[in-house]
Amino acid sequence: MRSSEWLGTWSWDDGDWMRARPGRHGGEMPLAFYRLRALDWYLSHFALPMNWNRLAEELVPYVADLGFTHIVLDGALIGQPHSVVCQFIETCHIAGVGVVIVYSPLSSMTQPEFLAWCDRCHIDGYEEVSDHSGEGRGAECRLFLSKTTEPVLVLDPRVRWRLASADYLALSPAERCRQHAAWIAALTPRELSRGLLEQVPDDTTALGQWRLQVHGDDWQRFAAFRTCLALMWALPGDKQVAMGVELGQVLAESWEAALHWPLLFESRHAGVLRLVADLNRLYVNEPALQVRGEDRLGFEWLVDDDSDNCVIVFARHAESGHASLVCVCNFQACVHYRYRLGVPSAGWWRETLNSDSVFYGGSNVGNGRGAMTEPIPSHGHAQSLAVTVPPMAALFLRHEIWFEDGS
Structure with a gap:
């Protein structure tokens, strides 16, 4: 897509967000990201065709109520009409939610064109995919530190945390005892830069299959998962969870849709949702949790x-x-x-x-x-x-x- 295709005017109403964005991304507030695939999230509520206004009506209040500061969106928004993009971004910003886009060099935009599009459409940051997965896993998250796309704050994913926590939860209690020293080493902050702690299951498997990797019966699996979530919020670093994690869907039977909202009728799944909301609330209100990893x-x-x-x-x-x-x-x-x-x-x-x-x-x-x-x-x-x-x-x-x- 060339710049001439999306040039247009939009009467923005997100001035408060844009004025505050340098402070938000510059370290004056905690950052918590909700990662989703737009079409999958939409189809969990509505039938095709995709309507970005309807998506915003459901998604934005949901994310804001849970206390997330940003959404990380796949590249589905790239290529949409200029008015559609601006309306969606403005709705997010008015609700106090930033928007990060996953960008692939294989998309229809070159990187300079993509950054110009981000500037024009008030996008708050991006991840650049280095492979063909389209998911941006392991990629740096770059947040814009001014009203333009330069300079940027780089958040490095803490891959060590994600792998260590998954491996540790798969162990039996006796094996956890033997692996205690390695677990402590994985949890001890070592990096000097800003980092991103994630609960993002493997994108190549169904969410429900993740439960098979957590040792114990259903009660132990849910309890261990809640403990791991709380531990992640307590450690230094900004936070990111993938859609469905907040429902505890990783611990449910596999489901053909990306999100299975009826899970919330079960107290254990509803409890995970409430825990995530409370952790985000504490993240904002507890000064001790806001000290950066460096x-x-x-x-x-x-x-x-x-x-x-x-x-x-x-x-x-x-x-x-x-x-x-x-x-x-x-x-x-x-x-x-x-x-x-x-x-x-x-x-x-x-x-x-x-x-x-x-x-x-x-x-x-x-x-x-x-x-x-x-x-x-x-x-x-x-x-x-x-x-x-x-x-x-x-x-x-x-x-x-x-x-x-x-x-």
């Missing part, structure tokens, strides 16, 4: 040697030094009572998220409002907590009160 002071291992219990504990620290958050993950299907862990600050630690909550389809084991530290040294810290760690679950504990009764 800030090594933002991440601290507290317990990295408990291979017997398959428990890991780390802290995330806000830049101010306050409102630290501790993440406790248990990858065994048993409860650990009065599990003691050292913490960096004395006082009351509030339980802000528990992936075993009944609201997420869990067994509802936890610590109620939270726990108070005791002056008992543990794990290199003078103060420690004794908490109940739910089975196959993740806890987020936020430091709130110094040296005061938490009752």
